[in-house]
Amino acid sequence: MLFQGLSPPGSSPSGPQCPAEPGLELEAEPVVGSRPNPRHLEPQRHLEPQRHLEPQRHLEPQRRQLSKPAEFHLARGRCNRKAKWLSLHNEEDRKEHLGLQVTMGKERAMVEGYHYAKELQLATRLQATSLKERKRFGGIFRDHVVDTRQYLEHVRESTTGTLGRPVKLFTNHFRVTSRPQQVTYKYNIDYMPDIEDGKVRSELLLQHKAFIGECHIFDGSSLLLPHKLLLPKTELVSLLKNQVVKLTIEFISELSPNSPDCLRYYNILFRRILKQMNLKQVGRNYYNKQEATEFFDHKLVIWPGYVTSILEYETSITLCADVNHKLLRMQTAYDLITGLRDPQTKKEDVEQVSKELIGYNNKTYRVDAINWEDNPRTKFKKSGGAEITFVDYYREQYNTEVTDLTQPLLISKGKWKKSQQDTPHKPIMLVPELCYLTGLSDKMRKDYRVMRDLALHMRLDPEKRQHELRKLMNTIQTNREVQRELQLWDLKFDTNFMSFSGRILKEVRIFQGRRAFDSHPQFADWSRETRSGPLLNVKSLDHWLILYPTRNYGAASSLVQSLRKVTPTMGIAMREAKMLEVSDTVQSYTTVLENHVTSKTQMVLCVLSSEKKDLYDGIKQYLCVNCPTPSQCVVARTLDKPQTLMTIATKIAQQMNCKMGGALWKVETGLQNAMFIGIDCFHDIVNRRKSIAGFVSSINQELTQWFSQCIFQESGQELVNGLKTCLEAALKLWCKHNQFLPQAIIVYRDGVGDGQLQALMDHEVPQIESSLRSVYPKDSGVKLTFIVVKKRINTRFFVESQGRLQNPLPGTVIDVEVTKRQWYDFFIVSQSVKDGTVTPTHYNVIHDTVCFTPDRIQYLTYRLCHMYYNLPGVIRVPAPCHYAHKLAYLVGQSIHQEPHHSLASRLFYL
Incomplete structure (x- = not known):
C-alpha cells in the first residue's frame, strides 16, 4: 500500500521535531479484512471528536507545515515492495494540487479510502477560510468566466474571424444533450460545532438520507436537491462518536436550468460516476489502476486516466475529456541511500544522493535536508510530553516495523502560509524506509531508453487518443450504475467528438539577409534556410x-x-x-x-x-x-x-x-510604431519564498532586439507588482532607439489562470495604464492591448484524412463553439509535432483600445510565434512570451539574482 504522512496526533508545531505518520495515498488492496462501506461511520477509527473538532490541537499545526506539495510518500510496511508506488505530479499537477492528503487511524488506512484522504486534505488547506467563502471544494472549480468582452465595444457583435482556408475540425468535447430542465434548489448546511473535514460532513449528512432523498449533490458546504424541502430552515441532529452535532439546513435560492452554479454540481456528479467506474482519484484526476503498465527495468509504472470538466461555451454546455497519465516510482528513499553505508563510499556520492533527495517537491513532503546524526531509535516528545522513539511510534500507531534502525532521517521544514509565519514550528522527520520517491531523477531523464519507453505509452497520437476517449464514453453508456446516477438528474452526453469549421491562416513570410521565403506549410520549420545563407544581422x-x-x-x-x-x-x-x-x-x-x-x-x-x-x-x-x-x-x-x-x-x-546582439531573421507584423511585451513568472528554486517575473519588450520595430528585465516578488504571487518601473524603463529605451514613443503597446501575459482574470483587470492593466499616463502627454492617444496566453489546456483539435484523425496544420485558428461568449478569445495551433497530439494555445484579449479585429489579432499573434531565435521554426507562444519565460527560468534556476544591466538589451539567456 502507498502512504504519505503527517506529524503524530496531538503533536504541536512548537514542540520537538516529530515524525510523519503513514497516511493512505493511492488506493490499494486492503492488507487484511473485508472492505468496509465508505459511508459507514467508524467512530473508533477515524471520527474521534478530538481529531476533527479540535483542529488547532491535532490537524492544523502539522498540516500547516505541509501545505506545499511534496516529493515523498510513506509506505506502510516493506512487504510487496513492487506494488508500493509513489505518485508523480508534473509542474502543472503541482500548481493545481490542493495540498496534503491524510487519513487517521490504522484501520482506515487499510480501506480504499483515498477519497477520504482527499477530503481531509481539503479541510486542512482551507481551515482558515469559512466554507461559505470558498471558491472550490472537492477539487471542483467554479467556472471563472469574468465578462471581459463587455468592455470591448468593437467585438460586441462578433469575435469570429474570416481570413484563411476553411477546414473541418474535431475536438475532444462532447455535448451535453440532456440536462435537468426543472428548477433545482440550493441549500446551505451549517454544523454546530463546526466540522472542517468535508468527508465527515458528508457522513453526518447521510445519517438523514431518508429526509433529503437519494437524489442529491453535496459539495461539503451546499446541497443541491431536485425537490424543495418542507421548511426553508430545518435543524437536524447527527451523532459523531459520543458527541451530538447539530445540522442547520437553510434554503438559499432556486437555480434555473441555465444557472452557471449548476455546472459546478454537474462536475461533482461526473466525478462521482468516475468513482463508480472504479477509477482511482489522484489529485484532481482519475486513473485506471487495472490497466497499469509496468516498467520493472526502470522501476516505474504508468496509470492511464482522464481529466474532465463540464463547462459552458459559445453555443452549448460540453464535457471536455482528455487522456492523462500518472507516472509512479517503485523506489524508496532508503533504497537510494543504502549504498552510502559502505565505508568506501566517496564523499561526492553522499553529496549526489543528498542532492537527489533534497529539494524534492511534489505531493506530500519536500525534503530539505538529511539528518545523518539521528535514526529511528531517536526519541521525540508527543503532545502530552511523553517521549517515544520513531520505531515504537510506528509500531504502536500503525503496526509497522522499521527494519533498519541505523538509517538516517529526512528533514522536511514544510511551508507555512503567510498568516502562519509567526507561529513557532519544528521540522518534520521522515524515515527513509517508509518514503517512496516521486518524479524522474536526472539520471532517468538522461536515459534515452527510459524516455523512449515512457513516450511510447504516454504520447498518444490523435487516433489512439480518440480510441481511449471513446472507451470512456462507451463505458459511461453501458455501465448500469453510472446510467442510473445520470438518469436521476436527466443528464446525457453525446458519444461523438464535436465538429465544426476552423480556418488555416496563410504561411508567414520569413526575411533573412537578402532573401525571403515562406515557412513550410506542414512542418513550420526553416532550419535548412538558416544554415544555407547569410543571417539578417x-x-x-x-x-x-x-x-x-x-x-x-x-x-x-x-x-x-x-x-x-x-x-x-x-x-x-x-x-x-x-x-x-x-x-x-x-x-x-x-x-x-x-x-x-x-x-x-x-x-x-x-x-x-x-x-x-x-x-x-x-x-x-x-x-x-x-x-x-x-x-x-x-x-x-x-x-x-x-x-x-x-x-x-x-x-x-x-x-x-x-x-552578441545579432539577429537571425524577421517577419512583418503589419503594425507601425508598436511595442510588444511578454511577461511570465517562475519560482526561485533556492529562495522558495521568492518568484521571478520576466518582462521582455521589443526595442525596434522589426522585433529583432529585445530589452529584458526581472521583477522579484513573494512566492505564490503570480501577479506582477513592479510593472510600472519595467514599462517606464522599456519606453525610455524604445524612445532612445527610435527617437519617438510607440503609439501602441501589445502585452502578452503568460503564467496566469482563468481565476486570475479579474485580478489582471483590476491590478496589472491599470498599472500599465498608469505608467503610460506618466510617460505620455495627456492627449497622446497611446493604445493598449492586453492578451492572456494559456498553454496548459485540455482541449485538443483534429482533422480527418483518409478516415483517420490527424493533427491540424500549423496556423489553424479556432474561434467558434469552444470559445466563451463572455470573452474575446481564440485558439491557435501554431507548431507542428512529430509524435503525439499537438496542443493548441488559448488566447484571451481582456483589454483592447487598439481595437484589433479578430482576423488581425489572430494573424499578428501567429506571426509572433515565428520570432523565437532559439528555434528556426514556429513555437507554441508568441516570442516575447517565451523570451520572458527563458529569462525568468535562468534567474530562478541558476543565478538567483538580477542579471547585470549591461546584458539587458541582449538575448543572453537563450
Whole structure:
C-alpha cells in the first residue's frame, strides 16, 4: 500500500521535531479484512471528536507545515515492495494540487479510502477560510468566466474571424444533450460545532438520507436537491462518536436550468460516476489502476486516466475529456541511500544522493535536508510530553516495523502560509524506509531508453487518443450504475467528438539577409534556410574564449573546426578563439574567467564534461552578474557524434550571434510604431519564498532586439507588482532607439489562470495604464492591448484524412463553439509535432483600445510565434512570451539574482 504522512496526533508545531505518520495515498488492496462501506461511520477509527473538532490541537499545526506539495510518500510496511508506488505530479499537477492528503487511524488506512484522504486534505488547506467563502471544494472549480468582452465595444457583435482556408475540425468535447430542465434548489448546511473535514460532513449528512432523498449533490458546504424541502430552515441532529452535532439546513435560492452554479454540481456528479467506474482519484484526476503498465527495468509504472470538466461555451454546455497519465516510482528513499553505508563510499556520492533527495517537491513532503546524526531509535516528545522513539511510534500507531534502525532521517521544514509565519514550528522527520520517491531523477531523464519507453505509452497520437476517449464514453453508456446516477438528474452526453469549421491562416513570410521565403506549410520549420545563407544581422566574433576540461580537449577542438565550416555560409566572421584548459570545478572556471575576461571579450564558450547543475550555475552566476559577458555552455558528450556535429555547431553559432546582439531573421507584423511585451513568472528554486517575473519588450520595430528585465516578488504571487518601473524603463529605451514613443503597446501575459482574470483587470492593466499616463502627454492617444496566453489546456483539435484523425496544420485558428461568449478569445495551433497530439494555445484579449479585429489579432499573434531565435521554426507562444519565460527560468534556476544591466538589451539567456 502507498502512504504519505503527517506529524503524530496531538503533536504541536512548537514542540520537538516529530515524525510523519503513514497516511493512505493511492488506493490499494486492503492488507487484511473485508472492505468496509465508505459511508459507514467508524467512530473508533477515524471520527474521534478530538481529531476533527479540535483542529488547532491535532490537524492544523502539522498540516500547516505541509501545505506545499511534496516529493515523498510513506509506505506502510516493506512487504510487496513492487506494488508500493509513489505518485508523480508534473509542474502543472503541482500548481493545481490542493495540498496534503491524510487519513487517521490504522484501520482506515487499510480501506480504499483515498477519497477520504482527499477530503481531509481539503479541510486542512482551507481551515482558515469559512466554507461559505470558498471558491472550490472537492477539487471542483467554479467556472471563472469574468465578462471581459463587455468592455470591448468593437467585438460586441462578433469575435469570429474570416481570413484563411476553411477546414473541418474535431475536438475532444462532447455535448451535453440532456440536462435537468426543472428548477433545482440550493441549500446551505451549517454544523454546530463546526466540522472542517468535508468527508465527515458528508457522513453526518447521510445519517438523514431518508429526509433529503437519494437524489442529491453535496459539495461539503451546499446541497443541491431536485425537490424543495418542507421548511426553508430545518435543524437536524447527527451523532459523531459520543458527541451530538447539530445540522442547520437553510434554503438559499432556486437555480434555473441555465444557472452557471449548476455546472459546478454537474462536475461533482461526473466525478462521482468516475468513482463508480472504479477509477482511482489522484489529485484532481482519475486513473485506471487495472490497466497499469509496468516498467520493472526502470522501476516505474504508468496509470492511464482522464481529466474532465463540464463547462459552458459559445453555443452549448460540453464535457471536455482528455487522456492523462500518472507516472509512479517503485523506489524508496532508503533504497537510494543504502549504498552510502559502505565505508568506501566517496564523499561526492553522499553529496549526489543528498542532492537527489533534497529539494524534492511534489505531493506530500519536500525534503530539505538529511539528518545523518539521528535514526529511528531517536526519541521525540508527543503532545502530552511523553517521549517515544520513531520505531515504537510506528509500531504502536500503525503496526509497522522499521527494519533498519541505523538509517538516517529526512528533514522536511514544510511551508507555512503567510498568516502562519509567526507561529513557532519544528521540522518534520521522515524515515527513509517508509518514503517512496516521486518524479524522474536526472539520471532517468538522461536515459534515452527510459524516455523512449515512457513516450511510447504516454504520447498518444490523435487516433489512439480518440480510441481511449471513446472507451470512456462507451463505458459511461453501458455501465448500469453510472446510467442510473445520470438518469436521476436527466443528464446525457453525446458519444461523438464535436465538429465544426476552423480556418488555416496563410504561411508567414520569413526575411533573412537578402532573401525571403515562406515557412513550410506542414512542418513550420526553416532550419535548412538558416544554415544555407547569410543571417539578417551578424556580429563578427573577434575576441572570444573557449574553456574546456583537460579530458575534453578533443571535443572542444572538433567544435572549433565545425564552427569554422558553418559560420562563413551564415555570414559570420570568426577569428581564432583563445583556448583555456580548466579543471572540472566551479572554482577553476571562475578563476580562469577572472584572469582572462576583459572589456573586449565578446563571448565565452564553456565546454562542460557533464551536466552538473552547480557547475553550470556557477558559470552563469559569474558571467551574468559579476562579470557581465555573453556565454554559451555545451556538454562535451553532445559533441561526440560526428553525424550531428555540424548541426550542433550551426545552432551554437546562431545562438552566440543572438547573444552578441545579432539577429537571425524577421517577419512583418503589419503594425507601425508598436511595442510588444511578454511577461511570465517562475519560482526561485533556492529562495522558495521568492518568484521571478520576466518582462521582455521589443526595442525596434522589426522585433529583432529585445530589452529584458526581472521583477522579484513573494512566492505564490503570480501577479506582477513592479510593472510600472519595467514599462517606464522599456519606453525610455524604445524612445532612445527610435527617437519617438510607440503609439501602441501589445502585452502578452503568460503564467496566469482563468481565476486570475479579474485580478489582471483590476491590478496589472491599470498599472500599465498608469505608467503610460506618466510617460505620455495627456492627449497622446497611446493604445493598449492586453492578451492572456494559456498553454496548459485540455482541449485538443483534429482533422480527418483518409478516415483517420490527424493533427491540424500549423496556423489553424479556432474561434467558434469552444470559445466563451463572455470573452474575446481564440485558439491557435501554431507548431507542428512529430509524435503525439499537438496542443493548441488559448488566447484571451481582456483589454483592447487598439481595437484589433479578430482576423488581425489572430494573424499578428501567429506571426509572433515565428520570432523565437532559439528555434528556426514556429513555437507554441508568441516570442516575447517565451523570451520572458527563458529569462525568468535562468534567474530562478541558476543565478538567483538580477542579471547585470549591461546584458539587458541582449538575448543572453537563450
